[in-house]
Amino acid sequence: MSDGARDTPAQRGSEAAGNRDTPAQRGVSAAHDGLDDLAGARARLAAAQAELAAALLAGGPAPAGFDERRVRIEARALRNKRRRVTELVRPDLASGLGERYAPLFAAWAPAHPRLVGVSARADADAFGAWLVEHGHLPPPPRRRWRRWRRWWLRWRRR
């Protein structure tokens, strides 16, 4: 299971910006044609992989040359895996939604792709917060306990 918790915001930024080289890498590249080629290869690969990732994870169009049906099947397989992982770390969401779990996850996922650096747990929590926000699930009961405990503490002091 891939867990991106170790990524730094700086790395996220550079990936989101399409793999820009650091000034140091540019300096080295200028001195060696081979490395310059590699930097270009990295940039072109980054763009191609980003386009496929957007199609598979964020509901984007299939990139040119790809079998659209296969892209849809792969997108569904990736979404199902993400849903299973979500169920592992937040079983309360699936049990609270019952049969609505899978269709609601399918509705939420492409509009909220998992970003680099977001752990599986944070990803599941984001889905949980969205469900509460849109009225599909009641707020977590823990909050009610907290409120009740605060009331009890006040009551005891009287």
Next chain:
Amino acid sequence: MTTAPALGVGIGWRPEIDLTVERLAGVDFVEVLAENVAAGSLPHSLQVLRDRGMPVVAHAVSLALGGAEPPDRSRVAHLAAVAEAVGAPLVSEHVAFTRAGGLDSGHLLPVPRTREALDVLVANVREAQHQLPAPLAMENIAAILDWPDADLTEGQFLAELVERTGCWLLVDVANLHANARNLGTDVGAFLDSLPLERLAYVHVAGGVEHDGVYHDTHAQAVPPAVLDVLAELCARVRPPGVLLERDDNYPSDADLAGELAAIRAVLAGP
């Protein structure tokens, strides 16, 4: 080292089946998912296996060596630390990418088989190798879709990777079966194009077919067709190790023992 050390028949160690792995007869080695353990506090079960002298291979899924970026040094360092902690004779990763455009796929995605993508992969593998304390084996993945405009077949791509980096091969016969079913990969031609003297070990796993697409789930029994691919490999080379992967929907100890026995039967030959 000209050939990889013999490992025998093994099973992927997972926390859910830790006691099963400890008590199963006929387990010669195990593999641990590096991302799921901390090098400083290994699970007790792994320590027990280590104390028995059982080889523990460190397997990674998140280095994304087929990605456009150079490998994340902290991820490679984590794999290196786990490999040190378990005394791994080998470490392994996939020919795949998992991050692009700021998105995390959560699963292995295939790399375009172009010369240019191979150059990037080679650079990334070399960089990881510098940081790792054990030989690196690279694994073929299961794909549902293929990139257009490939310069090389999957076998040629892996063969060149081995030649240029000196890495070892981890051949996943279930993934090969998946690609044969889904993408029309020719199993025999694939195996013939690989430098099998660089084979470190083999993965075997179960999957399921939906609407004509084979999904490599690691959640079902190993189908006969996957064992047939293992037999095709064994007709060409004696694998130093064969490891059963099971990641979900765990069966009884007896069922897992049966799957290991089925693998041994294929290794023993017709």
